[in-house]
Each structure stands twice: as C-alpha cells, then as structure tokens.
Amino acid sequence: MSKIEVCGLNVYYENGTVHALKEVNLEIETNKITALIGPSGCGKTTFLRALNRMNEVNDVMTKGKVFLDGKDIYNGGEDVIQLRKKVGMVFQQPNPFPMSIYDNVAYGPRIHGTRNKKLDSVVEESLKKAALWDEVHDRLEKNALKFSGGQQQRLCIARALAVNPEVILFDEPCSALDPISTARVEDLLRALKKDYTIVIVTHNMQQAARVSDFTAFFLLGEMIECGRTTQIFEKPKDKRTEDYVTGRFG
Amino acid sequence: MLLGDSAKMPLRKEYLADLEKLKVDVQKMGELAKDSARNAIKALVQRDRVLAARIIKENVTIDDLEFDIENRCMKLIALQQPMAVDLRTIGTCMKIITDFDRISDLAGDIAEIVLLIADEPHVKPLIDIPRMSEISQGMLSDCLEAFSTGEIKMLEDFSDRDDEIDALFDQIRRELMTILIEKPRGFTNASHLNFVALHLERIGDHACNIASRIIYMVTGKRRKLE
Numbered sequence: 001m002s003k004i005e006v007c008g009l010n011v012y013y014e015n016g017t018v019h020a021l022k023e024v025n026l027e028i029e030t031n032k033i034t035a036l037i038g039p040s041g042c043g044k045t046t047f048l049r050a051l052n053r054m055n056e057v058n059d060v061m062t063k064g065k066v067f068l069d070g071k072d073i074y075n076g077g078e079d080v081i082q083l084r085k086k087v088g089m090v091f092q093q094p095n096p097f098p099m100s101i102y103d104n105v106a107y108g109p110r111i112h113g114t115r116n117k118k119l120d121s122v123v124e125e126s127l128k129k130a131a132l133w134d135e136v137h138d139r140l141e142k143n144a145l146k147f148s149g150g151q152q153q154r155l156c157i158a159r160a161l162a163v164n165p166e167v168i169l170f171d172e173p174c175s176a177l178d179p180i181s182t183a184r185v186e187d188l189l190r191a192l193k194k195d196y197t198i199v200i201v202t203h204n205m206q207q208a209a210r211v212s213d214f215t216a217f218f219l220l221g222e223m224i225e226c227g228r229t230t231q232i233f234e235k236p237k238d239k240r241t242e243d244y245v246t247g248r249f250g
Numbered sequence: 251m252l253l254g255d256s257a258k259m260p261l262r263k264e265y266l267a268d269l270e271k272l273k274v275d276v277q278k279m280g281e282l283a284k285d286s287a288r289n290a291i292k293a294l295v296q297r298d299r300v301l302a303a304r305i306i307k308e309n310v311t312i313d314d315l316e317f318d319i320e321n322r323c324m325k326l327i328a329l330q331q332p333m334a335v336d337l338r339t340i341g342t343c344m345k346i347i348t349d350f351d352r353i354s355d356l357a358g359d360i361a362e363i364v365l366l367i368a369d370e371p372h373v374k375p376l377i378d379i380p381r382m383s384e385i386s387q388g389m390l391s392d393c394l395e396a397f398s399t400g401e402i403k404m405l406e407d408f409s410d411r412d413d414e415i416d417a418l419f420d421q422i423r424r425e426l427m428t429i430l431i432e433k434p435r436g437f438t439n440a441s442h443l444n445f446v447a448l449h450l451e452r453i454g455d456h457a458c459n460i461a462s463r464i465i466y467m468v469t470g471k472r473r474k475l476e
Contacts, residue, residue, distance in 0.1 A: 206331050233333050235470025245333040247262045 003167060003197040004028035004051060009064035011046050016061055020046045022221045024064070028167075028214075033189060033198040035208035035229065038218035039244065044201045047218065048169050051199065052087035053080055068167070085112065088160035092172040094152035096144035096159070101127075101136050104144050104155055108163035122162055129195075130158035131188050150181025157188065161196075168192070170200040174207065186211050205245060209233045217241045265330050269339065272322055276343045276350075277398055279315045280460075282308065283350040284390040286357035287453055291383040293364045294446060295376050302364035305357055312354040316347045335467075342467035346397075349456040349463075353390070356449040356456075363442045372443065373429050373436035379443065382418045382450040385411055389457035396464045405461040408475045415454035422447040 004027070011021040021043045028034050028051075036044040049055045053073060055062055066073045073083055085108075096104050105123045106114075114122055123140070127133040132154040136147070144155055153173060160168055170189070174182040189198060189211050202208050208215050209229060216226035217236070225238045236242045243249055286305050293301040323344045326332060332340055389411055392404040426440045458475040465473050 205333065209333075234337065236334055242334045246336045247265070247333075249261055 001030050002027040003030040005067040007065040012061040015059050024223045032213040034214045035212035036201045042218040043221040044218045085163050087167040088165035089169040096152050100141045102140040105158050105162045126158040126162040130154045150177050167197045279350050280394045283353040286354045290357040290360035297368040299368050302361040305361040309358045316351045338467045342463045345463050346460045349460045373439045378418045378422050386453045393460045400468050408461045412454045419447050419451040
C-alpha cells in the first residue's frame, strides 16, 4: 500500500528557468524504505524536499500532486506545520540545537504542547528508538554539541521521532559519519521501518542496496526507474540505471 | 551542466580492464578444459599414451588458473563492490570455473583410463563414445561463444542435446553389458569404457550448468537446463 503517491511532479528553480524535476511519478510504500539514488544534480534531494514542502521558497515553483494518505499536500489545504509533524526530516550534517540532549528531543513536543512527565517519557522513548538512550541516559543535561558526529545524528533522528511522525525523510544521513556510526544508523533505519515510512537520499549505492526495499534512480531531473532494490542492483531494466549502478558514469 | 560533462567521461578504467581480463582468462580456462576433453577421447580412440600423459600434466595448469581466477573474483567483489551486469558476470565466472575444472578433471580421468587400457584393442569399435564427445564439444563451444558475445540463442536447445547424450550413454551401457556376457575376458576394457561414457555424460551436465549461468549473466533471469 502506498503512503505517498507523487503524480506529475515538476519543480522549477530560479523563477522557472531551471527545470529541476520533470513529470515525476512515484509511489512510496508504507513501512518500507525507499532509496533515491542518482548523480549530483539529478533532483533527488529536490524530490525529497518536495515531500514535506521544503522547496517553498521565493524562486521555486512546484507543479503536480503529492498525495499523503490520499490527500494532496499542495492543493488540499494541508497546514504546513501539521504536514512537517507527519513528515519529519533528517539532514546530511547532524544539526543538533546548541542545548542539552533532553531539550533537543523535547523541543518539538514542547511546541506541540507536551509537558512534564509525559515529556520525560517522550524523550526517553525517542532516544531508545534512536538507539541512543543507553549511551546518553545519564548525561541528558549535557550539551548536544559535545557528543560525537554519529551520536549527534542519532540525536537528530530522536528529535524527528519525538513529534511522532508517520514518514521520515533522510537526506544523506551518513555522509558525514564514520563506518561504525554509519552501521548504527543503518541498523536503526531497518528497525524504524516497522513503525515509519522512510525515504532516504544516498550517494552510497552499497548503503541503498543494504538498507532499502525499493530504489528509485534519478537522472537529469527525471525518475528513470523504480523497483525492488534487488532488481535495481541485480538486473536494472534501463541501460542508464545499469550504467550508473555499475559505475560507468556518475 | 556538470552532469552532462561527467556522464560522457569513461569511469573506473582499471576496474573495467580487470573485469575484461577476468573474462578473457575464464574463456581461456574454458578452451583448455574443452581441449582436454576432446583430446582425452582422441587419445582413447587412437590408444595414444603420449597424448593421455599430456592431458594429465595440463590439468595442473587448469587448476592453477581456477585458483587465480577465483582470487581475482574475490578481490573485485571486496574492492570494487560490483553491481548489476558486473556482479552477474563475476558471479558467473566464479561458478563456471568450477564446472570447467570438473570437466578437465573428468578428461584427466579418461586419460588415466587410456594409460591403463592402451595396450589392447577395445572390445568394440568406438562409435557412440566419440559421438557423445562430439555433442558435448559442441555444447562447450556454444557456451564459450555465448560467454564472450552475450548471444544466448545457441543455448536454447541444451536440454535436448543433453538428452541425446544421456540416451547414447544408456545405449553404450546396454551394449557393454551384452559384450560382457558374450566375452567375459573383455571385462576390464568394457568396464573402463563404461566409465568413459559416464564421464562424458557428466561433461554434458556441466555444459548445461555453464549454459544456465551464462543465461543468468546475460538476462538476469535464472533458468535451469538439465
């Protein structure tokens, strides 16, 4: 079953002069991990950002439909704050706020009105889900910036989980991490998919192959091919996909 | 713009050269195994001890080649993380070199038999054994051509060709049985010829294995031929 259905999505930058996404159609399955791959500038991050309306800045124009649970997030009158609560995002560089671990995780729930004891349990549960609780439970008051890159990234994941989203978008979440931290985040992604729908942009094709259920290949703003990850990496249908995954160009 | 330029540039030159060299050496190993099998039957028909001894000696070269190719496959997987057609090619190389090695071992076994029975004439004229060899040689040639060109049409009828080899094997066995009853003194020769036929039947099976792997390498679809 699809959680998100994208129909004829076009995104233009620089007041319509750069056509960044061209008629993209894609379905994102519920409780699965979908990886977006493709060379730099192919539109995969633009696509990811379109899923929670993060492209809505002055010189960007979006056309097409993005249905979340059957409701168009662009034309259905969806409140963007509520949308981003449902569709969380984790970025390439860990970006914790310059405050304690606790306050980082509690930030979103506080905005949404959660208080006191309930807040404690949300923080604990989110950190546990992000596989960070055991490492930080006795240092919750410490400044988040004092922790390692891998821990900071898992903290950002915990922060995203704390507002109880349905979909989490990951934009190259491991590109700034060492192999051990990367393996931890990958394990975490696999564990999270039973409760969340995950979309991940990655430049690391082995990572896409390891963690995702579905893979979509983007090139020059077009979605060339999407299929089960095993099919994309074992027998892609399109020659351009094959050339990319075998490293013939990139 | 950046992508347009980079898309035209050939990448991973060394890796692609290593992959190409791997295919060339697998092809070479296949040719050697095929030649061994053909020469083994030639040595049997002509009762040629010298040729038989040479086949046994050449087995070592094929064994060494198998180890070398396997090592290089492992290295490519570990260091280059091949995907799609490259991964299928390397996986296919790793599998079919075992079949080639087994074929050369079976040729070696036939050569050993030649050394044992070359002094005396055969209990029967050899017609069906060379015919089995001819069919299996054709299958191996087609495998090698398909492996190098990616053209797999000639592998389509492998099950039929294998059936033909199996039928000849049954026929030879029945014939040797009759000879054993009629001429018990020919037991040694007849028993060895039976083993030769068995080895040729196995070579046909290995050719089917190889063909099935090559179909997978080219199409990405698994198909069993037997």
